[in-house]
Amino acid sequence: MNNEIYxxxxxxxxxxxxxxxxxxxxMGERFGNPSSTHGTGLKAxxxxxxxxxxxxxxxxxxxxxxxxNSGATEGIQTAxxxxxxxxxxxxxxxxxxxxxxVYGATEHKAVPEALAHWNRLLGxxxxxxxxxxxxxxxxxxxxxxxxxxxxxxxxTMAANNETGVMSDLAGIEAVLKYAKALWLVDCVQGLGKLxxxxxxTRIDYAPFSGHKLYAPKGIGMLYVREGAxxxxxxxxxxxxxxxxxGTENMAGIAALGAVLAALEQGGTFRTHGELQGYRAAxxxxxxxxxxxxxxxxxxxxxxxTTLNFSVPGLSxxxxxxxFDAANVRVSAGSACSAAKAAPSYVLDAMGLPEWRSSxxxxxxxxxxxxxxxxxxxxxxxxxxxxxxxxxxxxxxxHADAQALDGVxxxxxxxxxxxxxxxxxxxxxxxxDHQDEMSERIDGLLRRHGYTLAARLCTREGSSWPxxxxxxxxxxxxxxxxVLNAGQLAYLLGDGVDxxxxxxxxxxxxxxxxxxxxxxxxxxxxxxxxxREAQNACCTSxxxxxxxxxxxxxxxxxxxxxxxxxxxxxxxxxxxxVRERYEQAACIPGGRAAVSVPLSxxxxxxxxxLSTQPQVPLVFFCRSGNRxxxxxxxxxxxxYASAYTLNGGLALAAxxxxxxxxxxxxx
Numbered sequence: 183m184n185n186e187i188y189x190x191x192x193x194x195x196x197x198x199x200x201x202x203x204x205x206x207x208x209m210g211e212r213f214g215n216p217s218s219t220h221g222t223g224l225k226a227x228x229x230x231x232x233x234x235x236x237x238x239x240x241x242x243x244x245x246x247x248x249x250x251n252s253g254a255t256e257g258i259q260t261a262x263x264x265x266x267x268x269x270x271x272x273x274x275x276x277x278x279x280x281x282x283x284v285y286g287a288t289e290h291k292a293v294p295e296a297l298a299h300w301n302r303l304l305g306x307x308x309x310x311x312x313x314x315x316x317x318x319x320x321x322x323x324x325x326x327x328x329x330x331x332x333x334x335x336x337x338t339m340a341a342n343n344e345t346g347v348m349s350d351l352a353g354i355e356a357v358l359k360y361a362k363a364l365w366l367v368d369c370v371q372g373l374g375k376l377x378x379x380x381x382x383t384r385i386d387y388a389p390f391s392g393h394k395l396y397a398p399k400g401i402g403m404l405y406v407r408e409g410a411x412x413x414x415x416x417x418x419x420x421x422x423x424x425x426x427x428g429t430e431n432m433a434g435i436a437a438l439g440a441v442l443a444a445l446e447q448g449g450t451f452r453t454h455g456e457l458q459g460y461r462a463a464x465x466x467x468x469x470x471x472x473x474x475x476x477x478x479x480x481x482x483x484x485x486x487t488t489l490n491f492s493v494p495g496l497s498x499x500x501x502x503x504x505f506d507a508a509n510v511r512v513s514a515g516s517a518c519s520a521a522k523a524a525p526s527y528v529l530d531a532m533g534l535p536e537w538r539s540s541x542x543x544x545x546x547x548x549x550x551x552x553x554x555x556x557x558x559x560x561x562x563x564x565x566x567x568x569x570x571x572x573x574x575x576x577x578x579x580h581a582d583a584q585a586l587d588g589v590x591x592x593x594x595x596x597x598x599x600x601x602x603x604x605x606x607x608x609x610x611x612x613x614d615h616q617d618e619m620s621e622r623i624d625g626l627l628r629r630h631g632y633t634l635a636a637r638l639c640t641r642e643g644s645s646w647p648x649x650x651x652x653x654x655x656x657x658x659x660x661x662x663x664v665l666n667a668g669q670l671a672y673l674l675g676d677g678v679d680x681x682x683x684x685x686x687x688x689x690x691x692x693x694x695x696x697x698x699x700x701x702x703x704x705x706x707x708x709x710x711x712x713r714e715a716q717n718a719c720c721t722s723x724x725x726x727x728x729x730x731x732x733x734x735x736x737x738x739x740x741x742x743x744x745x746x747x748x749x750x751x752x753x754x755x756x757x758x759v760r761e762r763y764e765q766a767a768c769i770p771g772g773r774a775a776v777s778v779p780l781s782x783x784x785x786x787x788x789x790x791l792s793t794q795p796q797v798p799l800v801f802f803c804r805s806g807n808r809x810x811x812x813x814x815x816x817x818x819x820x821y822a823s824a825y826t827l828n829g830g831l832a833l834a835a836x837x838x839x840x841x842x843x844x845x846x847x848x
Contacts, residue, residue, distance in 0.1 A: 186509040187559045189464075191394075192343050192371060192488060192546035193513055198396035200444065201437035205398065208436035216430055217421060226432055233439030237403060240446055241388075244381025245408040249425040250435055253402035254370045255292050257389025260404055260415040260426070262296045264387070265335045265364045266304050268411030280334035280363055286321055287312040287531035288344070290368060293337045308334060312531075318483050319347035319532050326357050333363035340372035340388075344528040344544055345479035346488025348376065355384045364410065370394055374445055374549055375485050386410040392438045396550060401434030451549035457486035460556045464489060464545060467560035471567025472496075472576065478529055478542055489545045490529075492538040495621060496575060500763075501543045504569055506804050506832075507764035508562040512545045562767075569766035574629045586610075586630045588785035589674075589688060589710070592619055596714040599623070600690050600784075602674060604656030609635040611655060613672060613690045614712045640692025640712055642668030652680060663702055669694045673702060683707075687788060688720075696726045708787055708819075718811040720784050725818040737813050738828040739800065741837075747798060747825065754798035758839060759783065759808045771838015780808045783815065790816065796823040802837075806830035 188196070197205075208229065214222035216230050230250075238248055251257055269279050283297045294310065301308050311329060314322045319342060326336070336358060341348045351367065358365055366387040372378060374395040380388055388405040392398065406412055406425075418427030444450035452460070461481065468475050468491060478490040493501065498514040505512050525539035547556075570576045587605035591598055600613040601623070610632045612623060627634060635655060636647045647653060651662040661673040661681050674688040675681045686703045692712045699709065705724040711717050739747060748754055756775035758765055765777055778786050780803075790799065799816065801809035801824070809826040816824030831837055 186511055187555060187562060188511045189545045189547050189559060190511050190513045191548040192346070192544065194393045194399065195396045195548045195550070197398050197437065198441055198444065198450075198550070200450075201397055201440040204436040204440040205433040208433045212432070212436070216432065217419070229439070230430060230432065230435055233435050233442065236439060236442045236446060240378075240442055241390075241405060242379030242381050243405055246381055246410075247406045247408070247412075247423075247425065249404050249406075249422045250430055250438075251402050251404055251426050252400055252431070253393070254368065254389040254391035256415065257387075257391075257402055257404035258292050258296050258366070258368065259300075260413075261366050261387035261389060261406075262293075262300050262335070262337075263415055264406070264411050264413045265366070266300050266306060266308075267413040268364075269308075269334050270304055270306055280332045281308055282329060282333045283308045283310045283335050283337075284313050284326070284329050284333045284363070285310070285337040286339060286349075287315050288319060288342050288347075288528045289337060289339055290343055290370070293339075293366070293368060297335075297337070313338070315531050317533050318480050319345050319528070320350055320483065321354060323350070323353050323357055326354065330357055330361040330363065333361060335364045335366065336361075337366045337368070339368040339370075340376055340378075341485050342479075342528060343371050344526060344542075345490045345532075346371070346484035346546070347479050348483060348485060351383065351385075358384060369405075371485065374441075374451065375487060380405050381407070392434065392441070395441055396548065397438040397441045398434055401431055401438050403438075452551060454486060457549060457551070460547065460551055460553075461486050461489060463556050463560055464563070467563040468545075471564045472570075476538060478532075478534060478538060487547050487549065487551075490542055491545070492541045492543070493576075494537070496541060496570070498541045498543050500570075500575070500761075501541075503761065503764050503804060504566045504767045505543075505563075507569075507760065507767040508566050508769075510559060510562050510566070512543055514543060566767045569763045572766050573761070573763035574625060575763060586626070586632065588782075591710070591719065591781050591784050592616075592622070593714065593781075594618060598710070598712055598714065600710055601626075602655055602658075602660060602688075603630075603632065604658070607656045608632045609655055611636045611638060611653070611660060613638045614640055614692065638670075638672060640670045640672070640690065640694070642670065644670055663699075665694050665698050669698070671699060671702075688784070696721065696723055699723070706791070708784065710784060717815075719780070719815040720787060720819070721815075722819055725820065728820075729818065734814065734817050737817060737825055738810075739825050740828050741834050744800065744825075744827060744834075747800065751798045754800055756839065757799055757801045757812070758803070758841065759801050759812050760803050764804070765841055768839070770840040773837065773839045774842045775802075775839040777841045778812075780812055783812055787815075787819065791819055791821060796821060798823040798825065800825045800827060802827035802830060802834075804830050805832050 212225050212229050214226035216227040273279050285293050297310055314325050338349055338354055364386045367385045369388045370391045373390050386407045390403040392401040416427045421427050472493045474494045476492050526542050529539040529542055585605055586603050590601040597616055599616050599619055602611040608631050610627055615637050638644050653660045659677045659681055663671040663673055665671055669692055671694055672690040673681050673686045675685040677685045683704045686707045688708050688710055689699055689703050690710045696709055706722055708720040709722055710720055757778050758775045759780040761779045801812040803809040806829045813824040813826035
């Protein structure tokens with residue numbers, strides 16, 4: 183397995199080796215409880231005090247308070263609770279307080295969720311108001327000026343986690359100069375990347391999280407300005423001078439201390455100028471790989487460690503998949519599920535077009551990056567661009583027009599579109615077309631020189647291109663079938679004039695229940711539904727009848743059980759169900775595997791199902807989701823020797839593959 187290039191630093195980072203050593207020492211030589219008064223406890227206390235003093239210097243805490251906690255989410259909860267309890271007490275005394283809880287429209291979800299939670303639990307009935315941002319992602323200071331007089335609490339961030347856009351903290355402070363509102367600034371992305379002198383500002387609360395800068399998960403800090411109201415979130419033994427009870431996470435504190443020492447002493451992390459150079463190199467490679475790329479935030483307003491971009495015609499899932507195939511770890515700029523990516527609320531707030539918001543990708547790195555890593559990342563980025571070009575997803579000029587014949591499945595948003603393609607006549611029928619796939623399907627047909635014979639729908643009202651109920655596609659017949667309640671189905675198979683049940687190889691059933699087809703198809707006919715909720719790929723009447731009797735306990739293979747299976751069955755086939763552009767982005771390894779993308783699985787099923795004796799088929803993909811669908815489909819259709827690599831390539835060590843044709847393995 184090739185070394186991964188980790189470009190998701192805004193999500194988390196690896197742990198600095200010196201931090202690991204410090205944590206081990208804290209669990210070994212300095213294992214004491216810092217609240218104990220004996221020598222072992224005093225050693226632990228001294229270490230903790232040293233880390234706090236270092237953080238105080240680095241962050242400019244001054245006369246404010248700095249407590250250790252579990253991370254930024256706890257810090258945000260504590261800060262919000264402290265502010266709202268104080269506001270409730272002041273209001274109960276008859277003091278005038280604001281009525282608005284103002285938060286930036288691009289804030290991390292932890293902030294508005296905490297505001298709503300404590301506002302409800304404390305019964306305050308304050309109004310939550312989003313502070314808009316401009317097209318560059320910076321807060322609208324004029325809007326803040328209008329809200330400031332009635333604001334009780336204002337929440338902004340130092341730098342955005344999705345775009346890297348840095349807030350104009352000085353501008354916000356100027357607007358709030360005469361306002362009575364308390365001010366919370368989420369500094370999670372700023373640690374080690376922005377110069378901070380908290381006591382010189384009006385900021386009341388500032389949470390930090392260690393794992394964003396090479397410390398372990400589970401350790402963080404909260405700054406509280408001198409005089410700012412405070413209510414502990416956790417009560418108990420009075421640790422952290424009563425600010426946060428619970429025995430301190432000494433290993434985490436020691437590790438964080440090592441990171442802070444590296445920051446203070448210099449020499450470990452790259453300079454701001456070096457980081458800007460790395461970003462420029464990545465951006466240039468991205469432009470070469472994706473000539474039409476659009477960057478979603480201006481570089482001069484963003485941290486030098488973050489790039490957020492969209493590529494016309496490509497979804498975030500497609501980009502993540504091809505990068506992951508090349509062992510480049512990035513993340514979607516929006517919430518992404520197996521069904522469909524939701525638009526990024528951050529980019530929506532910036533007023534960007536929906537296609538950019540829903541297809542955004544974030545590439546981020548930390549200040550520990552070096553030139554060798556960036557150079558390798560650039561090379562792999564350009565390899566990914568070439569893989570997508572070869573698949574015709576970026577341009578058709580250099581597309582590798584592999585054979586397009588038989589049945590092809592395209593899915594989006596849990597809905598299936600089916601293509602019936604005939605290579606000899608260069609004709610294609612599209613069944614249950616989805617508008618969002620129009621460009622993709624048109625490009626696919628154009629690249630292969632196909633004409634569209636018909637665009638059909640399994641719902642009532644679908645047009646039909648010929649007289650009668652039979653359309654010939656090359657050497658096969660496609661027969662229209664009218665079902666109850668206005669449902670349509672289409673039968674595909676070899677026949678002369680009409681198809682008998684035994685001649686139907688595929689039935690495109692739409693939303694129809696399988697039993698409605700019983701008169702027209704055989705028990706082995708492959709039924710192709712319109713929705714993933716019905717089936718992820720294909721089923722059959724026989725499979726549906728035996729569904730409850732199926733046993734799939736042994737279907738999932740881990741690395742060890744895979745090796746055992748391959749040892750006992752040398753003829754087993756490894757089947758890569760990733761898309762071909764993902765496969766092209768991989769650097770070839772040692773294991774031989776055949777390429778059958780999940781979108782082409784339906785076309786391969788008849789051949790496998792007719793094979794006796796059954797050859798063990800081990801499906802794999804990036805994460806195990808697609809391969810599980812393929813293996814489950816085969817198992818339900820009666821192929822007992824179908825398996826999936828659990829967790830996919832992400833969990834399999836040293837699983838490099840080279841793709842070969844099926845006849846090379848037979």
